Every structure is written in C-alpha cells, then in structure tokens.
Amino acid sequence: MNNQNQLYDIGVIGLGVMGKNLALNIVDNQYRVAAFDLDEHKVKDTVRQEELERKQYLKQHRQPRLVGCNNLSEVLSSLEKPRILLLSVPAGGPVDGVCQALIEAGIERDDIVIDTGNSLWTDTVEREQRYSKDFLFFSCAVSGGEVGARFGPSLMPSGSLTAWNRIEPIWQAIAAKVDASTGLPIERFEPGNPVKEGEPCTTYIGPAGSGHYVKMVHNGIEYADMQLICEAYHLLSQGLGLSASEVADVFAKWNQGSLNSYLMEISADVLKQADPLTGAPLVEMILDKAGQKGTGLWTAVSSLQIGCPAPTIAEAVYARAVSTQKSQRQQLSQLLAGPADNSDAELDKQAFIDQLENALYCAKVSCYAQGFQLMAMQAKEQGWQLDFAEIAKIWRAGCIIRATFLQSITQAYQQDSGLENLLMADVFAKALSDKQGNWRIAVSHAVMSGVPAPCISSALAYYDSYRSEVLPASLLQGQRDYFGAHTFERTDKPAGEKYHLNWSSDRKLHKV
Ligand SMILES: NC(=O)C1=CN([C@@H]2O[C@H](COP(=O)(O)OP(=O)(O)OC[C@H]3O[C@@H](n4cnc5c(N)ncnc54)[C@H](OP(=O)(O)O)[C@@H]3O)[C@@H](O)[C@H]2O)C=CC1
Numbered sequence: 294m295n296n297q298n299q300l301y302d303i304g305v306i307g308l309g310v311m312g313k314n315l316a317l318n319i320v321d322n323q324y325r326v327a328a329f330d331l332d333e334h335k336v337k338d339t340v341r342q343e344e345l346e347r348k349q350y351l352k353q354h355r356q357p358r359l360v361g362c363n364n365l366s367e368v369l370s371s372l373e374k375p376r377i378l379l380l381s382v383p384a385g386g387p388v389d390g391v392c393q394a395l396i397e398a399g400i401e402r403d404d405i406v407i408d409t410g411n412s413l414w415t416d417t418v419e420r421e422q423r424y425s426k427d428f429l430f431f432s433c434a435v436s437g438g439e440v441g442a443r444f445g446p447s448l449m450p451s452g453s454l455t456a457w458n459r460i461e462p463i464w465q466a467i468a469a470k471v472d473a474s475t476g477l478p479i480e481r482f483e484p485g486n487p488v489k490e491g492e493p494c495t496t497y498i499g500p501a502g503s504g505h506y507v508k509m510v511h512n513g514i515e516y517a518d519m520q521l522i523c524e525a526y527h528l529l530s531q532g533l534g535l536s537a538s539e540v541a542d543v544f545a546k547w548n549q550g551s552l553n554s555y556l557m558e559i560s561a562d563v564l565k566q567a568d569p570l571t572g573a574p575l576v577e578m579i580l581d582k583a584g585q586k587g588t589g590l591w592t593a594v595s596s597l598q599i600g601c602p603a604p605t606i607a608e609a610v611y612a613r614a615v616s617t618q619k620s621q622r623q624q625l626s627q628l629l630a631g632p633a634d635n636s637d638a639e640l641d642k643q644a645f646i647d648q649l650e651n652a653l654y655c656a657k658v659s660c661y662a663q664g665f666q667l668m669a670m671q672a673k674e675q676g677w678q679l680d681f682a683e684i685a686k687i688w689r690a691g692c693i694i695r696a697t698f699l700q701s702i703t704q705a706y707q708q709d710s711g712l713e714n715l716l717m718a719d720v721f722a723k724a725l726s727d728k729q730g731n732w733r734i735a736v737s738h739a740v741m742s743g744v745p746a747p748c749i750s751s752a753l754a755y756y757d758s759y760r761s762e763v764l765p766a767s768l769l770q771g772q773r774d775y776f777g778a779h780t781f782e783r784t785d786k787p788a789g790e791k792y793h794l795n796w797s798s799d800r801k802l803h804k805v
Pocket residue numbers: 306307308309310311312329330331332335381382383384387390391409410411412435436437438439586
C-alpha cells in the first residue's frame with residue numbers, strides 16, 4: 294500500500310474509534326500520516342475515508358495525506374527520522390505488545406512512541422523506564438470521544454520534555470480550541486477546515502505518568518458528573534412522574550444556565566430520542582446495566598490509597614456496580630419495602646425542579662473539588678508541579694466533562710494557585726452557601742421518596758464534613774485506644790504528643 298518515495302510525519306498505530314479520527318484530524322492540520330492496525334479492514338477504511346474527505350472537501354489537494362501500511366516495518370520505513378509514532382490501542386497488554394513489536398521492527402533510540410490510550414498511570418511510569426534504551430516512550434492521555442478525536446480533543450501530555458518539544462506544534466494544531474476571552478469552546482465540525490484560532494486545549498502536564506493520572510481523575514469526575522445527571526433524571530421521572538421528553542426539556546433549560554455542559558446537553562438529547570424499533574423513549578428500552586472500563590475505579594482506589602476523600606467518585610463507581618446486579622434488584626424489589634406513599638401529591642413540581650437544579654450545581658462543584666484535591670495530594674506525593682489553572686483550562690473544550698463552570702475553576706486557580714480545596718474559592722463558597730438549603734431539600738426528598746441518589750447525597754456529606762470544625766473522630770480515636778491501645782492526641786496538648794488510657798484497669802492516662 295505504501296508509496297516508498299514519500300516520507301510521512303507521524304505514524305498512527307491502532308485505527309479504532311480514536312485512532313482513525315486522530316489520524317484524520319492530524320492530516321487536516323497539514324501533517325502526513327502512515328497508518329496501521331492489526332485489522333486490515335480498519336486500515337482500508339481509514340485510507341478510504343481520507344480519500345473521500347480529500348476529494349469532497351479539499352478539491353485543490355490531490356496528493357493522499359495518509360498512507361495505509363501492512364505492518365510495523367512498513368510504518369517505520371514510511372516515516373521521517375527521528376520518527377513520531379502515536380499508539381491508540383486498548384490499555385494494558387496491547388501497549389506493550391506494540392512496543393515490543395516496534396523494537397523487533399527496528400525502532401531507533403531517538404524515535405518517540407506516544408501512548409494515547411487510557412493507560413494506568415503507574416504502567417506509564419514503568420514503561421518510560423523499560424523502553425528508555427529502545428526509544429523515547431511518551432504519554433498523552435486524550436479525552437473527547439470519537440468527535441473530539443476527529444475535530445479537537447483535550448490532550449494531556451506528560452514525560453520527556455525533549456519529546457514534548459518535538460510534538461508540541463502537532464498537538465497544538467489538533468487540540469480543541471477555546472475563546473480566551475469567554476472561556477467557551479470554538480467548535481467547527483468540518484473535515485478539511487480545522488479550527489485554528491483560540492487557545493489550544495493541551496498543556497505539558499509534567500513528568501511521566503502525571504498526564505495519565507490527570508486524565509484518570511478527569512474520568513473519575515466524568516463518572517460522578519454522569520451519575521449526578523442520572524440521579525436527577527431518576528428523581529424527576531420516578532419521583533415526580535415526568536416523561537423522558539419532559540425531563541429532556543428540563544435538562545435543556547438547565548443547560549442554558551450554570552449547569553451548562555456537554556454531558557447535560559447530550560443527556561437531554563438521549564432523553565428526547567425515540568426508539569427506532571418501538572417508538573417508545575429509547576432510554577426506556579436501554580437495559581439499565583452500566584459498563585465501565587476501569588478509569589473511575591482507579592480514581593476511587595487512588596483516593597483510598599492516598600487518603601484523599603473522593604466519596605462522590607467512589608459512589609459513582611458503586612452505582613455502576615449495583616446497576617449490573619439486575620437479577621438481585623429484581624428479586625429485592627418484590628421483597629423490600631419502600632416509603633408507604635411516594636405519590637408527591639402535595640409537591641410543587643416547579644419549585645422542586647428549581648431546587649434540584651441548585652442541588653445538582655452544588656453536587657457538581659463538590660465532585661470537582663474532590664477530583665482537584667486528589668490531583669493536588671498525588672502531585673505532592675509524587676513531586677509533580679501540577680498547574681491546576683492550566684488543567685482546568687484544557688478541560689474547557691474537547692473533553693467529555695467540558696462545562697462553562699470550568700472557566701470559574703480556571704479563574705479560582707489563577708487567583709490562588711495553592712488553593713487547597715475548590716470549596717475555599719470565594720466564588721464557590723458563596724454559591725454553595727446560598728444554594729445548600731435547596732441541596733438539602735433535594736436530598737431529603739430523595740430519601741423520603743425512596744429514590745436512590747448516592748452521588749447527590751454523598752457530595753452533600755463531603756460538603757458538610759469539610760465545613761465541620763469538629764467531627765466525631767474523637768470518639769473513634771477513643772474506640773481505637775480502647776480495644777487496641779492505638780493512642781490519641783489531645784486538644785489541649787501539642788500536636789504529635791500521644792496519650793493512652795488504661796481502659797481495662799485503673800483508667801489512668803499515660804503520655805506515650
Ligand atoms: N472511545 C473513547 O471514547 C475513548 C477511548 N480512549 C482510549 O483510547 C484507546 C483506544 O480506544 P478506542 O479507539 O475506543 O478502541 P478501539 O477498540 O475502537 O480501537 C483500538 C484499535 O487498536 C487495534 N489494535 C489492538 N492491538 C493492536 C496492535 N498490536 N497493533 C495494531 N493495532 C492494534 C484494535 O484492533 P482489533 O480490533 O483488531 O483488536 C482496534 O482497531 C483505549 O486505550 C481507550 O481507553 C480514550 C479516550 C476516549
């Protein structure tokens with residue numbers, strides 16, 4: 294397939310949902326691609342798509358901008374040296390499989406291999422070491438799904454600065470763009486006519502692994518944000534009796550205000566969709582068992598490992614888990630009682646919809662606060678200098694959690710780069726203080742009507758925990774000292790001084 298006379302700028306390996314679209318995005322930005330996938334149909338499909346778009350949209354451009362390759366040796370011999378290779382294969386074994394195969398195919402030490410999949414960040418750290426004698430292993434987590442990859446994703450690169458300096462112009466060209474004055478995405482979904490103006494949604498994140506960590510937390514927030522919207526849907530449909538289409542209208546209206554986000558927009562669209570087979574709302578025909586590929590789970594595990602609370606993200610992972618237990622839920626729905634009467638005849642529906650809008654906003658701020666705090670704690674542990682204003686900036690467009698209020702997060706970190714918790718930023722402290730009453734009403738309503746709302750309520754518990762100067766951990770420390778002599782500190786003595794009470798004998802206090 295390759296025309297050996299031409300050398301190409303970048304190799305793309307893995308032409309699935311993301312790889313094919315990243316390749317098409319790269320060629321639209323004047324870089325030439327050598328493409329390969331284990332599945333030759335995907336190679337042919339990508340070549341065909343490039344040809345089709347070139348002929349349809351770029352009438353003056355006659356030369357192919359992309360070549361399909363039959364194997365990795367062909368990819369390597371098609372590329373300008375030192376080479377740049379972008380991997381878009383499933384995380385885990387396939388990444389090492391391709392790296393090993395590239396070594397066997399003759400990759401050279403100053404060639405760069407960029408892993409753009411959702412790899413576990415610790416794997417990325419190990420890979421940079423493992424392949425350091427063979428090539429420059431670099432990572433760049435990508436968010437934006439199919440359309441983002443095609444017309445502008447959010448890109449989170451990390452690793453060798455030498456590699457970054459070489460790929461930066463390509464990354465800036467293919468990334469999503471934001472209008473710097475408004476913080477809003479500049480979007481155009483036209484093959485051959487990429488957005489060139491605006492601020493690119495990519496920034497060098499830090500040393501190896503940090504970009505994948507940041508993307509992992511992005512996905513953790515994504516899980517929580519999605520689940521919050523699902524809980525609002527549940528409260529409005531099951532709790533209030535609104536139809537899917539009526540909930541879609543509520544979401545579309547919310548999307549005009551402070552809840553404006555890509556996830557809110559697509560949720561309204563999903564709820565409006567009729568099932569092509571039955572005509573019923575499609576959402577009522579989709580089986581209520583959620584899938585997951587692991588990044589939300591990794592975020593929750595990381596938060597537990599470093600002791601940084603991210604309960605709303607963890608609850609979102611549990612919510613997907615409980616959704617998969619369909620047969621148990623079916624049995625228990627017949628066995629366990631709920632509230633006697635949840636008909637809500639007395640409820641002022643519009644007032645509740647407004648209260649829920651406030652609750653959703655507050656819960657969303659709480660879950661972003663959890664995600665940013667988690668990144669800050671991990672950065673401290675790893676010695677990474679993460680720039681949170683820049684991270685919020687590159688999430689304003691291109692990625693799945695893009696939302697208007699990321700501009701406020703950007704500004705909060707620009708005003709105070711050392712902000713310990715987003716809840717401390719004036720703009721969010723004031724908004725949450727003003728709206729928390731409605732948040733409580735929404736949670737109470739969920740509890741009293743028996744509609745599960747684990748994320749909306751855990752986000753409130755997070756808010757209440759952080760605004761509590763005193764927590765009952767004093768009793769907990771007493772319990773631990775009682776059964777295990779684990780000692781405790783006192784409120785009236787210097788920090789670090791440990792005490793133990795002889796609970797089982799004379800009950801005398803000892804300084805340990
Ligand atoms: N889909 C999304 O919205 C997003 C996905 N990601 C991440 O990006 C990565 C790619 O995802 P996605 O495009 O959805 O996945 P797909 O499964 O659609 O594509 C992966 C492609 O890689 C090919 N492949 C596997 N092993 C090799 C190999 N050794 N050599 C060459 N090609 C190979 C697969 O071929 P075959 O099918 O024949 O095995 C497949 O065509 C994943 O890590 C994913 O988590 C990141 C952000 C968003």
